[in-house]
Amino acid sequence: MSEKYEHVGEAEEGFVLSALEPDQLVRAANKAMPRRQLRGGELALLWALRVYVVFMLMVVFWQAWTTR
Amino acid sequence: MKRGFGSRIWLIWLLIGPGILVMLGENDGPSMLSYAATGAKFGLGFFLPFVVLTFAMAFVVQEMTVRLGAATHRGHASLIFERFGPFWGWFAMIDLGIGNFLTLITELIAVRAGMSFFGIPPWISVLTALAVLGAVLLSHRYWTWERTTLLAAAFNLVFVPVALMAHPDWSAFGHAFATWQPVPSLDKDTVLILLSDIGATVTPWMLFFQQSATVDKGLTAKDIHFGRIDTLLGAGLAAAAALGTIVATAPLAHHISASSFQAAQFAQALQPIIGHFGAALFALGMVEAGIVACITISTSSAYAFGEVARKPHSLNLPAKEGKSFYAVLYTCAAAAGAIVLIPGLPLVFVVLVVNVIAVLAMPPALVFLYLLVNDKDIMGDVKSPRWANLLAGAVVVLLTAAGVLYGVSVVAPGAFAWLGGH
Numbered sequence: 408m409s410e411k412y413e414h415v416g417e418a419e420e421g422f423v424l425s426a427l428e429p430d431q432l433v434r435a436a437n438k439a440m441p442r443r444q445l446r447g448g449e450l451a452l453l454w455a456l457r458v459y460v461v462f463m464l465m466v467v468f469w470q471a472w473t474t475r
Numbered sequence: 476m477k478r479g480f481g482s483r484i485w486l487i488w489l490l491i492g493p494g495i496l497v498m499l500g501e502n503d504g505p506s507m508l509s510y511a512a513t514g515a516k517f518g519l520g521f522f523l524p525f526v527v528l529t530f531a532m533a534f535v536v537q538e539m540t541v542r543l544g545a546a547t548h549r550g551h552a553s554l555i556f557e558r559f560g561p562f563w564g565w566f567a568m569i570d571l572g573i574g575n576f577l578t579l580i581t582e583l584i585a586v587r588a589g590m591s592f593f594g595i596p597p598w599i600s601v602l603t604a605l606a607v608l609g610a611v612l613l614s615h616r617y618w619t620w621e622r623t624t625l626l627a628a629a630f631n632l633v634f635v636p637v638a639l640m641a642h643p644d645w646s647a648f649g650h651a652f653a654t655w656q657p658v659p660s661l662d663k664d665t666v667l668i669l670l671s672d673i674g675a676t677v678t679p680w681m682l683f684f685q686q687s688a689t690v691d692k693g694l695t696a697k698d699i700h701f702g703r704i705d706t707l708l709g710a711g712l713a714a715a716a717a718l719g720t721i722v723a724t725a726p727l728a729h730h731i732s733a734s735s736f737q738a739a740q741f742a743q744a745l746q747p748i749i750g751h752f753g754a755a756l757f758a759l760g761m762v763e764a765g766i767v768a769c770i771t772i773s774t775s776s777a778y779a780f781g782e783v784a785r786k787p788h789s790l791n792l793p794a795k796e797g798k799s800f801y802a803v804l805y806t807c808a809a810a811a812g813a814i815v816l817i818p819g820l821p822l823v824f825v826v827l828v829v830n831v832i833a834v835l836a837m838p839p840a841l842v843f844l845y846l847l848v849n850d851k852d853i854m855g856d857v858k859s860p861r862w863a864n865l866l867a868g869a870v871v872v873l874l875t876a877a878g879v880l881y882g883v884s885v886v887a888p889g890a891f892a893w894l895g896g897h
Contacts (some may be wrong), residue, residue: 431529440549440557449846456839456875457566463835463878467828471886 490701492706493688495539496631496771497681498530498709499628502716503578505826506675507634507761510717511741513668514724519647520657522672522720527652529676532873534706535866536841539848540682542857544689544818551686553782555843558850563817567735567843568783574829575680575693575776580812581766581829582772586816589761592742592754601812604766611770612801617691617790622714624770630763632712637757641722643722666884669829670877675717677874679840680775687778689787696857723749723757753791769808777804828877828886830868831881838875841867 445453513522526561526789540551549553552571556564583601590600611623650656659665675743687708694702724741744763774790777800781788786799814820845867848859857865883890 437860438623440554441546441851442560443558443850444734444845445559445563449842451841453563456657456684458837459875459878460570460835464832466882466885471828 487603487701487704490692490694490698491705492625492692493694494537494541494683494702494705494707495620495709495712496532496624496688497685498630498713499707499716500684500768500771501533501676501681502631502713502764503675503679503772504588504761504765505578505581505671505716505830507720507764507828508585508741508826509668509671509675510720511724513626513672514721515727515741515744516664516668517659518725518728519644519722520651521655521659522650522668523648523721524655524677524889525669526717526721529673530637530710531715532673532870533676533681533713534710535863536844537681537685537706537710539844539859539863539867540686541689541694541706542699542854542859543695543848544686545696545699545702546854546857548690548695549686550690550778550782551610551683551844554780554782554847554853555754558847558853559843563843564783567840568779570840571679571683571779572776572838574678574833575772576807577825577829578678578680578769579769579772579776579807579814579830580814581826582769583762583808583812583815584826585765586769588740588822589742589758589765597816600651600762601815604698604769605808607766608770608773609805611805612790615791615793615797620790621688621692624767627770628767631716631758631760631767632719633760633763634716634723636661636717636719637745637749637753637760638722640753641723641726641745643725645662648722649677650712663884663888665886666864666880670834670881671830673874673877674833676868677837678833679836680772682840682844684771685777687775687782687788691791696855698856725844731732745824769811773804773808776807777801834874834881835878838871839879841871841874845871 478882510526514524534882543549543551543554549557553569555567574634583604584718586596586604587600591597595603605628611620611627614623689702723745727741727744735751742754742758751758760893769771778788780786780803781800784799785798787796792800815822845859848854848867851858
């Protein structure tokens with residue numbers, strides 16, 4: 408019996424993996440991921456960048472308006 | 476088990492895809508127009524090594540998305556929502572949604588402009604782009620979609636032979652890489668091109684697309700090494716096409732007003748230098764760049780929508796099961812196409828502004844990426860090493876500084892005179 412399993416080649420192994428992996432990935436993706444609390448510094452950075460984006464977008468639209 | 480060289484190459488061939496697609500996909504219509512404007516305005520100099528640097532930045536950033544996708548089996552939008560909650564998730568989605576839609580418009584502008592070189596009316600150009608988008612999706616298989624799009628993306632390299640047709644000055648080319656000279660004077664136009672070239676290489680949609688495509692392709696943690704090769708190969712090919720475009724238009728330097736040029740006009744201006752065949756290849760390159768990016772960007776929007784709305788989202792889905800996925804994909808592209816056909820729309824201005832907006836939206840997207848890729852709970856052993864974090868930090872600082880420089884150039888252009896520019 409053990410001799411039978413020793414002869415499983417790369418092609419067969421690849422076939423088995425290709426059949427198994429999609430299901431394994433679906434299971435992994437369905438596993439709930441807990442929420443992570445952002446720390447003070449991280450929150451401050453995200454807010455600062457949010458303000459930066461909004462301000463810079465206003466600059467872009469101002470330039471668009473004045474160079475029409 | 477030890478693999479032979481042949482089987483290793485075969486494995487690489489099977490596993491490449493998302494990295495090359497994202498890099499060549501980002502060599503899109505506005506990007507190629509930006510590179511063309513760079514060559515036509517500044518010739519061979521500072522911007523040649525600078526563009527290579529931007530692709531190095533793109534590699535650093537995109538490699539992180541490969542690790543995230545392979546380790547978590549989740550798309551980028553889904554991860555931000557799950558880990559940081561809907562408040563920050565929606566911010567990221569709004570940035571992506573607006574950026575993607577504006578970029579899609581510019582892709583179809585590039586297709587329209589490129590086809591106008593051959594005298595094709597705008598509505599036929601837009602319908603052709605949408606028909607190609609529909610055709611590559613017909614198989615409902617990720618693998619077929621990926622290989623077909625890769626084949627189309629390979630045409631991006633047409634800018635390399637076009638550059639050779641322009642008989643470039645190789646000593647100036649080598650000198651530029653060795654010394655980063657000549658450096659252009661610091662003024663409003665230079666800053667706009669600088670920002671536009673950065674936006675031509677690193678944009679938020681690339682993060683969402685490559686991570687989702689890595690998941691859709693089924694890469695796992697053990698495939699990360701191949702994902703890196705894929706991304707590096709993509710960065711190298713895209714950089715070659717970008718440099719080719721700058722070199723091709725360099726003979727136009729100082730002879731034309733590059734900022735007001737569209738694809739067809741670049742091709743027409745190049746015709747006396749590279750001949751009708753070369754100019755036609757240049758125009759076709761623009762068409763290809765627009766169509767491939769139209770495919771990848773609309774797919775990126777559909778992936779993100781599916782992840783956030785928790786609807787099925789895969790290119791492997793049959794039409795019936797993936798109704799919302801395909802509906803978002805087609806609707807985004809069709810709406811962008813309709814806008815491009817509005818008479819009197821300032822097309823060139825839209826193209827320039829879109830790359831700038833992409834750069835401005837990038838730092839917040841990179842901070843989310845940085846936080847996720849350093850999250851040991853979800854990344855385990857493939858958490859970012861210190862060197863990758865330092866490089867990512869440098870990219871955030873550089874992009875933010877470029878954005879601030881642009882703001883200064885608009886709000887207080889006189890400040891450049893103080894810095895030694897015009």
